[in-house]
Amino acid sequence: MQKVRPLTKQMKVYLILMGFGLIMSYNVYQYFKKIPGHQAPLFMTCLTMPFAYNTTEGSEWFSIPTFNLSIGPLTMLRQTLPYSEFIENMSGDQELTGYFTIPEEEELISLEQDNIYQPQLPTPIKAEVDLEKLDDPNYLLSKIYSGDHKDLTIDANLLSEWDFKELAQKEFRLDESIEGPKVLIFHTHAKERFVDEDKDDLGILAVGQEVENILENKYGIETLHVTDHFYINDTSENTDGCYERLEPVIENILEDNPSIQVAIDLHRDGVNGDTRVVGELNGESACKIMFVNGMTRLKNQEGENIPMRTLTNPNLEDNLAFSLQAQIVGMKYYPEIMRKVYLKAYRYSLHMLPMSLLVEIGSQNDTSEEALRTAEPIATILAKVLEKD
Template sequence: MNKNKLNIKPYGIRLALTLMIICGTWKLYALLNDKTNQQAPLLFTKLTMPAYSQEVLNIDIEEEVATSIKRLSMPLALVKQTMPFSKLIDRGSYEEELSGHFHIPEEEELITLEKDNLYTPDLPTPIKQQINLDQLSDPQYLLNKIYTGDRNILTIDEELFEEWDFKELAQREFRIDESVEGPKVLVFHTHAKELFADEETGDLGVVAVGNALEEILEEEYGIETLHVTDHFYENDTTTSTDGCYERMEAVIQTVLDQNPSIQICIDLHRDGIEGDAKVTGDLNGEEAAKIMFVNGMTRQKNQAGENVPMKSLVNPYLEDNLAFSLQMQIEGMKYYPQLMRKIYLKGYRYSLNMKPMSLLIEIGAQNETSEEAIRTAEPIAHLLAKVLEKD
């Protein structure tokens, strides 16, 4: 009897232990399912910094260890724990969709091996400097930063600039009437024989710059342009400019009468300077001819130094001319400061009485190459588009 009892006891103990393990495992499983994954950080804190958190000290470490072990045994929970931001994991379908989760922007798709993994974004032209329009109310600022001129014919002082509100001129609206069919811009050359340093008689000179400007305005900005390449010299062999403006005006006025859609006139020239200095600036790492706008003020100074109107030269569009060239100058100072010369004021009228939006532009000087001059056509077109809001 005693021997048999001793033999039965171990089996009873084993059975009891087995039942306890089964029940305990079931209970543990239930408890683990009820726990949230947010306790793992608290457990880690308690194990590594037991003296710093009263909240952590109240946690059942053994229970949290079991929870953590279960979490580590479940791949989906592990991924969610390490990447809690994943919406795909919340849906429980990461295996097929994870590779498409990052939503790469279209521009990033342009990065290819064929392009050497270089991506150049299409960004607006950066503004180099801002112009404070309030400064335009200061005649001294206009003298120092914006204007220069021929002081032999014209008194250029503060009193001259007090005749107009230059801040208002800088904000005057200039737009093209698109409802009229036909060319909107006329490009011509009162002095069409002006050449550059690498050219000889018979080459295109400023006419080539006009060709480039016409092409850019039409192809890049959609502004239909008419380019008159005729010269207005007395004959084909002379380069004397005497009488060019008188002969030009008769021809150009006929062109305007025949093309009432034209709203902007650009008389394109090349300047002449003393010596062999170059009038160029940097344009995207290359030398380009500088830009100078000219305004004919239709007045000259008398013996007392006072500016008086020239009765033989009348320009009803003088104020609009001033506003238009000023706005072109301001845009140039923003985007192409290295290419801009000051606006040059002269006493006469030139070709600026043809339209309110009339420009006389000097491109570099005689020491520039034709290539450097042609490069400047792009900035001129860009400035015109900025003023007209056609960019």
């Protein structure tokens, strides 16, 4: 009969340590098991990742995934480094606390651009304009321009007066050396409203206010928004004479603010019948955008366009270049909400600055919500043309 060898001193120490370890593990397990709604994590995880424990709210573990002991190397790695599952399984009302924070968007700066936060512009959807064809009047009429044929003959002869390739390359930049607002937004017809509004609502003024907010807060372009109306009186919405009453007011503002270099006359378009003038923007309905150019020409009985003697515009070529570049940018980034540039016979409010835009959005049959969605495309188009992106 074989004799049982007595336990050596080393074996006795080993068994004592093993028993002590089992007792500790069991106590840790029982402690965490008492926490309602959660299963006990691995002992190693508790020791190596204590920052998953929310000490500011008391003894409470976030809803982390269940950890099961496994000898597989990948499983052990996931159990001891559960970052991804921990974050994915957090509920929406919980906040990750610990040794790191997620930076705000404004803090995501680029060290290659003088530490200035640059907002990301939308990805171009499709390039609609072939810049090599801008010297072809027929291409311009089919892709870029339409207009009011009642008082103006819109044909190749009219467009051949300008080199549109050259206009598309003209540089427009803001002079930042002068302190003060750089962009002026006003409304010749400040009482234009949308289908879901009444006389006490802001209408087109709310869109102008939103464009101002985006230009200043997203692109850093200081903007002045004029909300005055130019109707005969507070109760009238008759537009007759609005442009004549507007001109001295805007000229005084420009004189008092020599820093202003861009003027935007923002309108809501009016259409016949119940036609809606909307398109899709980021999966939602938004008012379409139309730039307008007053050509300071009037056709005679023979259909020839004759320059107007009383309504002159020394900035006409710059106006055409500015709206053309805005149209090109708009068709590149927002093709679903861009209408053609509309050419009309008269001058409107475009003669006071070279960089002037007359913008019509939507119609009286569209909603104020659809109109407000168009504010960001307008501001972004302007920022792109001014190379502020």
